[in-house]
Amino acid sequence: MLRFRSFSLMLAAVLAAVSLGACSHQPATLPDNRASDAAAVEKADADWSAAAQSKQPDAWLAFYADDAVVLPPNEAMATSKDEIRKSITDLLALPGLSVSWQTTKAEASRSGDLAYTYGTYELTSNDARGNATTDHGKYSEVWKKQSDGSWKCIVDTWSSDLPVAPAAAPKTKHRGAKHSRRKRHHAN
């Protein structure tokens, strides 16, 4: 019976080891990194606005993920890299351009894979007569954490705060992406 007893002890040890092993394979509850993820996205957004000061399309485009889409006002949705490059290149080529933005809010998912920001932008460019005109508006961005841990924008959209210019006032007609506007969606 001694053999049997020692076998039972051994079995106990094995069972305990197996059950502990099984336990340790269960991932612990995810660490809550929402605050640091939101801060990282807000910093990326600020870095983006700073990079835009170079007016180089590549500097701007580096903030988009490979599968990003851009939803500019008064332009078709840009869903490919080429379409996005064209839209941003046109925007950055506006004469006398000055553009910057500031995050109002950033929030991340519990799993740290998805986040969004929104904020306000200001854009100055020259009209057809060479006079500087200033536009301001709001934007929203959706961000996705990449495999290297960096955050990239996957959805980018914005619209002007300024009322739609009457059709019969061509001198106030704007060109380009970030500051042009025509129609309203809600609230009219």
Place this chain on the structure above:
Amino acid sequence: MRTNRSVSSVVMVASFAVAMLAGCSQAPGPPADTRKADEAAITAAGVALAQAAEAKDLDKCMSFYVDDPVLFVPGAPAVIGKDAVRQAFAGFLGVQALKLETSGLIIDVAQSGDLAYERGSYSNTITDRKGKTATETGKLALVWKKQVDGSWKIAADTNASDP
């Protein structure tokens, strides 16, 4: 009484192992992946919101927004907070008739099932008080957040008009 002791040690050992395994199964595992169900719930909420708007049911429309939403529409400053969004909606619904359609909607849910976005195109056909009908088309990007009760509500409703 050796036999008895052996048996009791086996019983003890077995109960211990069972207790360990039971404790294990109760340990917090990885959160379940609810993304498919979340996507379906968001789709349904979007459809219900459009139906509420077409029915001009302001309260019902507002029930699809979080307590601190933002609404971005072209040609007007950001609408921030539930009261302001409600006011904007009241204006939007204050027409003779509305027909709201969307297309190409894509929904992406965070692994944790607490945050999601939806983007696509919209087409709003609006008949004004004089009976004149016009269609506005544009692009939308929505941020959805899961609430404590499991429902999904819109935190950010952002729109850009088409050319």
